[in-house]
Amino acid sequence: MVGPGLRVLFCGINPGLMSAYQGRHFARPGNRFWPALHASGFTPRRFAPAEQDQVLALGFGLTNVAPRATARADELTAEELVAGGRSLTAKVARHRPEWLAVLGVTAYRVAFADKHASVGPQERTLGGARVWVLPSPSGLNAHWSPTALAEEFARLRAAAFPADRAELDGSGLAEPAAGGVARHLAGPAAEAVPGP
Structure with missing residues (x-):
């Protein structure tokens, strides 16, 4: 999920088993990537993993450091992470995200x-x-609450899209609604839009 002209390339550690099986990034239901992405204003609504193909049109892409699927990221060896870091650096140099x-x-x-x-x-x-x-x-990362996670995503969004300060702009990016990221995260699960 990488293309030219990206503002942000999001890079997970490696695919989880469910993500590898489905061929989708951050596919496990307990993963908080998609909710945080929406709550921080990167997407105009909460995307389902099946909709990952739509992110390129919003100015960002998805990839991983290491290709091997595992149940937990800590199952990767240091050698796999270092090799993945070299490969990722080459990918970034090729595609030139900001x-x-x-x-x-x-x-x-x-x-x-x-x-x-x-x-x-x-x-x-x-x-x-x-x-x-x-x-x-x-979901295994207990050090960061969903709200704190979304707030950190919002800090990145403000740096990557500094001109986008009000509502929805032409890129499809949205400012978090009144009430901030906590309000987005507290919404009903029904707000998630199912994939095709």
């Missing part, structure tokens, strides 16, 4: 030999892209 958003600080530290990295914007660039480390959206 921002690379890596979802998972622990994997980022290993893949890019940056043991002091923390969540947020990084001083380095990779393949010419500015880098932002986001918390892992996995």
Whole structure:
């Protein structure tokens, strides 16, 4: 899910087993990527994993650091993460997104030999892209609440789309509605739009 002219390339650690089986990014129901993406204003509505093909038109793409599917990201070896980091850097250099958003600080530290990295914007660039480390959206990540996760996504969105400050613009991006990200996340599950 990578193309030219992207504002943000979101990069998961690796596919989970359900994501690999379905061929969709962040497919496990407990994963908080799609809700956080909407709550932060990246999408005009909450997308289902089956709708991942629509993200390129919104100015962002999806990829992973490592290709091997596992039940948990911590099943990957350091060698796989380092090799994935090299491959990702080459991919970013080829496609030239403005921002690379890596979802998972622990994997980022290993893949890019940056043991002091923390969540947020990084001083380095990779393949010419500015880098932002986001918390892992996995439901297993108990360190970040859904609201805090969406707020960090919103910080990235503000940096990547600085001119988009009001409602829906021509790119399809939306500001979080009145009440902020907490209101978006508290909405009924029925707000999720099922895939085709």
